[in-house]
Amino acid sequence: MKNNYYNIFEISPSATAEEIKAAYRKLALKYHPDRNQDKEFSDAKMKEINFIYSILSDPDKKKWYDSTISFDGTEQEEQESYSYSYSFIFCDDLEVTDSKGLISKLKVGDNIYYLVEIDKSIITWKYKTKEYFNLIIKNIFDPTQKEYFARAAKFDFNKTPLFTAHWGNSEMIIYKEDFESYWISQATYSKMDKRKGIFTGTFIFIVFCLGIYYFYSKFSVSGEKAKFLKNKSEQNEKYLQEDKKYYKEEYFATESEINYILSDFYTPCTKDTTKTNKDVSVSNVPDKLGIEKGEIPDGKSVIVLLYCSAQNAYKVKLNDLIGWVPGSALANPKCKDETEDNEK
DSSP states (O other): OOOOHHHHHTOOTTOOHHHHHHHHHHHHHHHOGGGOSOHHHHHHHHHHHHHHHHHHTSHHHHHHHHTTSOOSOOOHHHHHHTTTTTGGGEESEEEEEOTTOOEEEEETTOEEEEEEEEEEEETTEEEEEEEEEEEEEEEEEOGGGGGGHHHHOOOOTTSOEEEEEEETTEEEEEEHHHHHHHEEOHHHHHHHHHHHHHHHHHHHHHHHHHHHHHHHHHOOOOHHHHHHHHHHHHHHHHHHHHHHHHHHHHHOOOHHHHHHHHTTSSEEBOOOEEEBSSOEEEESSSSTTSOEEEEEOTTOEEEEEEEETTTTEEEEEETTEEEEEEGGGBSSOOOOBHHHHHHO
């Protein structure tokens, strides 16, 4: 079965409100930033857990989510063909109205955002904050082909499906009625983020100026030490930019892939050559729900660029075609760590 919200919470679709809450508390305790050294990972995991709980704990939202998935034990082969058998029902972009009333044109690969409440803490002080959780649009339903929707996807006939969206290994249908009530588009988020950035920047600037004034009045820093600190900061920033430029040019890495490389989630390989052992589709992300970029025939020699151990996937290059393939599609899948090789 698909990796749905119930699987992640380790509960059944018929779980009671108490069981859902207990599952949430168990996961929140496990991944809370106070209990994990990897703060970036735990923060992202807590956002995901709160996103799922905000849906499953609300009867109306839970009903909406249940209408997007099947729990009848469908065979894997049938599930893999779900939503893809009739590709003509999908289109490349669609004009929609989000929960903020903004009309914008969304396209495949765009992000949509959902506001969730997150538990936070600073030492012993615990508090709640709200953050946006994002999903990626995988397919957009073509309104002109609405009569064929039911032949390709299971959905709530009382609502209008807009698109399928995915994160990680999960996928769900987003309906027009729910999008207009709970979600915001990428354009809205960008506007809000820009306003937030201006406000935050102004606030930080004021605090920074006050801090500088305070410390300058209390402490005197020699000109030599100030010059040393400035040079050190500039040197660190220079190294970071050089690393990013290197991975972009040598590994054709996107911004998100570069961040994963720097956080050791992806491994940069020594770019050895191997062959495919079957015809394989190339995706833009390591998981099977990525957007297809092309296909590599059986027996072709490819250059191995990156490795994602969590998905057992490799980023490969064949001429101008660059993207991710599963390890099972390569005759001799291996990745010699380029970082360790350089250190030696």
